[in-house]
Amino acid sequence: EPMQVIKKLNHHNFRAYLVGGSLRDYLLGNTPQDFDIATDAKPEDVMRLFEKVIPTGINHGTVTVIINDVKIEVTTFRIEKEYQNHRWPSVEFTDSLYEDLKRRDFTINAMAYHPDEGLIDYFNGLDDLKNRIVRCVGNPQERFFEDALRILRCIRFAAQLNFSIDTMTFQGVVLLKDLLKKISMERINTELSKILKSKNPLYGIQLLYESGVGEVVIQEYERIYKFLHSTKFDLIPFSLKIPAFFAALRDAKKVETLMRKLRFDRKNIALAITLCNYLNSEYSTEYLVRKIFFEEEKAEEIIIALSILNKDDTMVELFNKLRVKNRLVKKEDVKIKGEDLLELGLKGKEIGNVLQMVYEYILYNPEKNNRKDILDFVN
Ligand code: ATP
Secondary structure, eight states: OHHHHHHHHHHTTOOEEEEHHHHHHHHTTOOOSSEEEEESSOHHHHHHHOSSEEEEEGGGTEEEEEETTEEEEEEEOEEEOOOBTTBOOOEEEOSOHHHHHHTSSBGGGSOEEETTTEEEOTTOHHHHHHTTEEOBSSOHHHHHHHOTHHHHHHHHHHHHHTOEEOHHHHHHHHHHGGGGGGSOHHHHHHHHHHHHTSSOHHHHHHHHHHHSHHHHHSTTHHHHHHHHHTTTGGGSOGGGHHHHHHHTTOOHHHHHHHHHHTTOOHHHHHHHHHHHHHHHOOOOHHHHHHHHHHHOTTHHHHHHHHHHHHTOHHHHHHHHHTEETTEEOOGGGSSOOHHHHHHTTOOHHHHHHHHHHHHHHHHHOGGGOSHHHHHHHHO
């Protein structure tokens, strides 16, 4: 699909190239999710030439073209003139692909590809891709000064791609990290979330620690780092990565305040507080497992996360007992229903209570999940 867009633009005498993250991912052998094309066509040209278009960021020169449900962001070559307050600049269009690539953050993100011209790589991005290095285009300190979010993006790409960070670039990160205070919480949240959900969250957490960026973004980062460093954070279920990270602060109030400040959604905040409270609790493992199992929506994940964060093997064992062949017993899977108990002569509230007991019994004795064994138990 992106090649179709390039061909069509070329056909109308515009230049067009595949650029950015999609090219990087493609060269790494991964299938990109969405595609970026840079062109000298203006947004109004792109709007005119394609059937399905969304003017996503027309002020920044971006139009989304949709072909066969694939989204392709087509952006006019641009330079970013003035950087205001270390962030998002005003933009200006240019005819030069070189200028467009030069304003991009890292060499691995600053290549272009055209089916006839091949790879266009002014800043040795391909070498950096091969050597697995995140390196600024140009002088790192200048680039971070222009847009401080790049400091966090640098760590994010390293974590997502499992790349190292070039020495000068890392020095830039360390020197200018305090400028991140000028960046909005939403944008910090986006990058932080991507780091935590990357393939190598622990590596990202380590980089945040070593560079001091963690401390700038979250004052008590050291606490989080020390705790998570001693656990296999990578193994925590995907949906609990963010809550688990913040729960490491171990103080529900602080967790809530910080996550609100960083504009996390209610669901993540609630889960973080739950995890935090369970981590602090003095309940026995068995009690905790039962409580979570019966009361929480994400019971399975919470138990896994707790067992990893606590390094408590008994919890893992208990949890395994609660499963049948890796599959959780759900209430509706229990081979006896309320009507069966009614037939046995039980009434009203009794039925609910006995069903709950049966359910708990089956959780711990999944092999007994058949009518005969259950009726024996009830009797
Ligand atoms: P992903 O889509 O996986 O987040 P990406 O590389 O596509 O990765 P985007 O944030 O979508 O990242 O940005 C697209 C491209 O725009 C980047 O590859 C980079 O070339 C450029 N870019 C984005 N943000 C910046 C920035 N703050 N400074 C300089 N260039 C940037």
